[in-house]
Amino acid sequence: METDDPENAPGDETWKAHTNGFDRVQSVALTVSEPRTAGWVADEALVAENTARRHLQRLTDLNVLTADFEEGATTYYPDPVYVRTREVRALVDGHDRDGLAALAADLKADVEAWREEYNVTSPDELRIQAADETVSADETRARRRVASDWEHTRYRLSLVEDALARYGEFTDRPAPA
Amino acid sequence: MSRRPGESAIAIVTDGGQGHDSSRDLGQERHRILRELRHQLDRHPAVEDVRGIPDGKFRELRANLDPAAFGRDAEDASLRVSWWPAPDDPEYAIHYSESTGLDCGFHREPNPHVDGKTHYQERDNLDENYEYETVEVSPRTPTRLLWTVLDLLAERLQ
Numbered sequence: 001m002e003t004d005d006p007e008n009a010p011g012d013e014t015w016k017a018h019t020n021g022f023d024r025v026q027s028v029a030l031t032v033s034e035p036r037t038a039g040w041v042a043d044e045a046l047v048a049e050n051t052a053r054r055h056l057q058r059l060t061d062l063n064v065l066t067a068d069f070e071e072g073a074t075t076y077y078p079d080p081v082y083v084r085t086r087e088v089r090a091l092v093d094g095h096d097r098d099g100l101a102a103l104a105a106d107l108k109a110d111v112e113a114w115r116e117e118y119n120v121t122s123p124d125e126l127r128i129q130a131a132d133e134t135v136s137a138d139e140t141r142a143r144r145r146v147a148s149d150w151e152h153t154r155y156r157l158s159l160v161e162d163a164l165a166r167y168g169e170f171t172d173r174p175a176p177a
Numbered sequence: 178m179s180r181r182p183g184e185s186a187i188a189i190v191t192d193g194g195q196g197h198d199s200s201r202d203l204g205q206e207r208h209r210i211l212r213e214l215r216h217q218l219d220r221h222p223a224v225e226d227v228r229g230i231p232d233g234k235f236r237e238l239r240a241n242l243d244p245a246a247f248g249r250d251a252e253d254a255s256l257r258v259s260w261w262p263a264p265d266d267p268e269y270a271i272h273y274s275e276s277t278g279l280d281c282g283f284h285r286e287p288n289p290h291v292d293g294k295t296h297y298q299e300r301d302n303l304d305e306n307y308e309y310e311t312v313e314v315s316p317r318t319p320t321r322l323l324w325t326v327l328d329l330l331a332e333r334l335q
Contacts, residue, residue, distance in 0.1 A: 009315050009316050009321065009325045010325050010328040010329055010332070011321075011323075011324035011325040011326070011327060011328030011329070012321070012324070012325075014221075014222075014324055014327075014328060015321065015324040018220045018221065018222060019217075019220055023220070024320070024321075027213045027216065027217060027320040028318050028320060028321065030209060030212075030213050031209065031210045031213050031214075031318055031319045031320055032318070033201065033206060033262065033267075044316065044317060044318045044321050045321075046321075078209060080205070083205065083208075083209050086212075087208065087212070094233075095233070099233075103233045103234075106233070106234070107234065110234075123203075127264070137287065137289060140287075141286065141287060144261070144263065145261065148203065148207060148261040148262070148263070149236060150204075151202075151203045151204035151207065152203075152204045152207045152208060152235075152236060153204070153234070153236075154204050155202065155204030155205045155207075155208055156204070156208065156234065156235060159208075
């Protein structure tokens with residue numbers, strides 16, 4: 001559901017006091033669920049539309065966002081390569097190779113446990129199961145939560161596997177001459 | 178409990194958008210949103226530190242807060258932030274707890290005690306039942322909504 005944006009929400013002034021316009025545009029643009037126009041981002045990031053457009057173009061030039069022009073408007077969406085790369089970087093910075101291998105095993109074990117507990121092969125199947133009318137409201141909620149955890153874990157595991165596959169390349173620095 | 182001045186009756190929550198694209202990777206979306214929420218918490222003046230939990234799995238955020246920033250005379254306070262994108266519209270929980278035993282938060286998720294998805298819940302200690310109140314919180318995007326909810330929490334706690 002979506003309605004007009006309120007002009008002022010509680011917290012807006014604190015947000016503006018502790019961030020700049022570029023920070024807010026970036027944070028809004030990196031959390032959207034579908035491509036959005038500069039005007040839409042401007043409303044949520046509390047900046048003028050021209051300011052939002054300028055920052056969005058800069059973020060597109062930096063490959064943080066992708067831009068698409070259709071039906072007379074440019075829309076912006078997070079660049080999946082950027083999103084993946086920064087997470088792989090965080091994983092490599094925060095773990096050694098053994099730590100990443102242990103994390104991958106742990107994430108795989110979580111997925112395996114969900115497969116067995118719910119007797120399904122994917123989070124989509126679990127969402128379908130959760131919507132079954134014979135399932136109680138509490139159990140529906142629990143299964144939707146697990147489906148979300150499963151989707152998140154599947155993505156997180158793909159990041160850890162990327163980090164492991166190229167760990168040497170990502171951590172290698174030439175010795176000083 | 179009644180609606181406080183800061184809580185808008187205008188709109189419902191978040192960038193759910195049309196949101197029915199089956200190509201959406203909800204796992205990536207949840208990860209990406211949590212990452213941005215973490216960056217925002219790092220900038221909030223009441224936040225002392227923030228990390229993803231469980232360790233390495235990054236399924237939600239836990240921040241240590243300065244209770245005095247919320248007008249509270251507690252030794253410690255923390256905030257838990259959960260975000261669950263879904264094919265229809267997202268759900269979330271932004272929940273404050275402190276060492277006195279009090280905990281409260283704004284949640285968007287079905288709950289048998291309230292009508293509608295978005296509500297505020299509060300209890301003075303673990304032995305009590307929560308009191309629930311239906312509310313509406315207006316921002317559509319996760320990061321702006323986080324700052325709104327932190328402001329609303331401060332209002333409730335002071």
